[in-house]
Amino acid sequence: MRERAVSGQPEGTGRTPGATLSSVTERDSTTSDSTIKDACCGRHAPAPCDDTAASLGDYRAAFYVGRVPMAVLNRDGLVLAANPAFGELVGTDPDELVAATAADLTDLGADPRVWTAYREVLCGRSDRFRCTRRLKHPEGQSVWVEVTVEPLTGEERVLLTVADISDRHDLLARLRHLQMHDPVTRLPNRALFFERLSTTLETSAVEASGTGRIGLCYLDLDGFKAVNDTLGHRVGDRLLSAVAQRLMRCAESAADRGGRGRHLVARLGGDEFALLVEDSTGTDQLAELAQRVLDALQRPFDLAGQRLSVSASIGVVERTATGTTATGLMQAADTTLFWAKEDGKARWTLFDPERNAHRMTRQALSSTLRPAVDRGEFTLEYQPLVGLDDGRAQGVEALVRWRHPQFGTLSPNRFIALAEENGAIVELGRWVLERACHQARAWQLAHPADQPLFVSVNVAVRQVWDSDLVADVAGILAETGLPPQLLQLELTESAVMGSAGRPLQALQALSDMGVRIAIDDFGTGYSNLAYLSRLPVSVLKLDGSFVHGFRSQEHPNPADEMIVEALVALAHRLGLTVTAECVESAEQAERLRRIGCDTGQGWLYSRPVAPDRVEALLDAGRHTGS
Numbered sequence: 001m002r003e004r005a006v007s008g009q010p011e012g013t014g015r016t017p018g019a020t021l022s023s024v025t026e027r028d029s030t031t032s033d034s035t036i037k038d039a040c041c042g043r044h045a046p047a048p049c050d051d052t053a054a055s056l057g058d059y060r061a062a063f064y065v066g067r068v069p070m071a072v073l074n075r076d077g078l079v080l081a082a083n084p085a086f087g088e089l090v091g092t093d094p095d096e097l098v099a100a101t102a103a104d105l106t107d108l109g110a111d112p113r114v115w116t117a118y119r120e121v122l123c124g125r126s127d128r129f130r131c132t133r134r135l136k137h138p139e140g141q142s143v144w145v146e147v148t149v150e151p152l153t154g155e156e157r158v159l160l161t162v163a164d165i166s167d168r169h170d171l172l173a174r175l176r177h178l179q180m181h182d183p184v185t186r187l188p189n190r191a192l193f194f195e196r197l198s199t200t201l202e203t204s205a206v207e208a209s210g211t212g213r214i215g216l217c218y219l220d221l222d223g224f225k226a227v228n229d230t231l232g233h234r235v236g237d238r239l240l241s242a243v244a245q246r247l248m249r250c251a252e253s254a255a256d257r258g259g260r261g262r263h264l265v266a267r268l269g270g271d272e273f274a275l276l277v278e279d280s281t282g283t284d285q286l287a288e289l290a291q292r293v294l295d296a297l298q299r300p301f302d303l304a305g306q307r308l309s310v311s312a313s314i315g316v317v318e319r320t321a322t323g324t325t326a327t328g329l330m331q332a333a334d335t336t337l338f339w340a341k342e343d344g345k346a347r348w349t350l351f352d353p354e355r356n357a358h359r360m361t362r363q364a365l366s367s368t369l370r371p372a373v374d375r376g377e378f379t380l381e382y383q384p385l386v387g388l389d390d391g392r393a394q395g396v397e398a399l400v401r402w403r404h405p406q407f408g409t410l411s412p413n414r415f416i417a418l419a420e421e422n423g424a425i426v427e428l429g430r431w432v433l434e435r436a437c438h439q440a441r442a443w444q445l446a447h448p449a450d451q452p453l454f455v456s457v458n459v460a461v462r463q464v465w466d467s468d469l470v471a472d473v474a475g476i477l478a479e480t481g482l483p484p485q486l487l488q489l490e491l492t493e494s495a496v497m498g499s500a501g502r503p504l505q506a507l508q509a510l511s512d513m514g515v516r517i518a519i520d521d522f523g524t525g526y527s528n529l530a531y532l533s534r535l536p537v538s539v540l541k542l543d544g545s546f547v548h549g550f551r552s553q554e555h556p557n558p559a560d561e562m563i564v565e566a567l568v569a570l571a572h573r574l575g576l577t578v579t580a581e582c583v584e585s586a587e588q589a590e591r592l593r594r595i596g597c598d599t600g601q602g603w604l605y606s607r608p609v610a611p612d613r614v615e616a617l618l619d620a621g622r623h624t625g626s
Helices: 033-041 050-065 084-090 102-106 112-122 166-180 190-204 224-231 233-256 283-298 326-342 353-375 416-422 424-446 461-466 469-480 502-513 529-534 544-550 558-573 586-594 611-619
Strands: 005-010 070-074 079-082 129-136 142-151 157-164 213-222 263-269 272-278 301-303 306-308 311-320 348-350 378-387 393-404 408-410 454-458 487-492 516-522 539-542 577-580
Touching: 070 084, 070 102, 102 157, 112 129, 112 142, 142 166, 166 190, 190 213, 190 263, 190 272, 190 326, 213 283, 213 326, 224 233, 224 306, 233 263, 233 272, 233 283, 233 301, 233 306, 272 283, 283 311, 283 348, 311 326, 326 348, 326 353, 353 393, 353 416, 353 424, 378 424, 378 611, 393 424, 416 424, 424 454, 424 461, 424 469, 424 611, 454 516, 461 502, 469 487, 469 502, 502 516, 539 544, 539 558, 544 558, 544 586, 558 577
Parallel strands: 311 348, 393 454, 454 487, 487 516, 516 539, 539 577
Antiparallel strands: 005 129, 070 079, 070 157, 129 142, 142 157, 213 272, 213 311, 263 272, 301 306, 378 393, 393 408
16 A cells, blocks of 8 residues: 655645545535534534534535545544545445554555654644655555545544545646756756756765765767757757767666666756766776767767767766765866866866866966955066176066965966966056066166166067057156166067067067067977068077077087077077077086077076065176176
8 A cells, every 4th residue: 555755744724625536515614623523423413403413414424425535533543434435545445444544544654754744633733734645546556645634623533534636746747847857858957957966965975775976977069059050950959869869878878787876867958968877886987988978979960861970078077975065066077078178079088186176276366366466465586687708697587476375476387377368467467567667777776887787577468469568668667767778578489470460569669669579488489580570579588498408518409509509690690689598507508608699597697586686696796607
């Protein structure tokens, strides 16, 4: 008779009518429960007139001929009387049900919560109890019923009624199915996926029978938008449906091969799908499933005469359920999916905690970049640019540092790219330029008799596009009083080569103003030598990779030396000076001097230092090495 508990609602308000095995005419709801009880149990209240006696007979007759299953119980939950409809429901003669346990007949003892609420009514501590149960009909089919238990007024007895709600339950089930499934692919949708995910995380963390782990393959079709744009949404929907079928076969195949854990395939929206693996056994199981999905989707799709090929990028996450939240799991899967696309698409990528920590750090830095400028967290250090002929400092390069309150002092390679991505480079670059010019002017005023140092400042190409760089430079030079010839702006080779329109006009205007333009890291980008003659460039800064070949006299790299020599000669013919970066030894400096390089920069002369250390170099006659 019992199957499983569905829901319990103690102390519900009012009776909700449902579909019954046959309709029954309802009597006046104001009729007292005690009258019904007396009629059902054969007890007769004092009859002041014949009308009252007739009324009691009517109620007794209604109890026995009614098609709504009913039973009168005592406070111990034993049946005192049952009508034929109740006997028909449980497949037993009503007279044989007397003294039977009602909870066994209506499956009220299977669920502890239902049982507790039911006992509250029997003990008189609750006025009404209602729940939904699934009972097994004597003919074999399951019947969904709504069981209501409430005390009869003034007596130590309760009335139990059972209403057939199978039709209503089936309707609600169909509506829920439509609500929880994708109409295109017939797969569970995002709502059902997250409902199942949350339930899985709750149960996996406490059930000892499973592995206590959970896995997720989160995939996105590569290039699906192009299919929609070129062939239309109808073909796109057919493709999604075909993809869903292959994903289902992959999940079924994994189960057939003896893979532990239940699999749920869902469409989360657009061209995004998820394969949830409950009680997973480790990353190997998820990696095997992801590879099977990739192999299945790489086979062409034949759709109404259209032969289409698609691939997928898959983020794979597998971890213990304890301590895992649905939001955290999906964030990890989404991040890993992004890595798969970033790494080249058409592949699966496994979640990497270290890589994720780096991403989180990047995000934290990116979100605090702009406020950090206002809070004064940035500072400048300076590295000398030294003449290779005389070993004297001719200028300095300003290098920004971020004194982060959480991560300590950060070098430019940790945050400059982030600043360029989110636009903070414009504000930060303006601050660096202004601070460096102020410092260069201060050195000039402190040593009026010496040859002044020029200051070299790095400029991102976004500063040229997103701000009026020419106006900023002119305003800062006017404010600080620094002569234009003592300012050098460095742009990377990739930013300068191919410059046209506004960037080229800005560079030309700065050069006309007297500001020197330098190409930084030359030799790592386009290396378009012919383009040099059309750019207002004054200095080439050779990338340090060329200088590395000068490290050993015993094992020289002739190719590097020949390249550097040719570049130096070409630059001089074009009227440019050449600076070698990453000079670390006197041997390198001497070989660079012999082939005609003008200045050097590197740890041989000095690491980047604070402004007061540069002041000390000036006081010592600006000798930093020889």
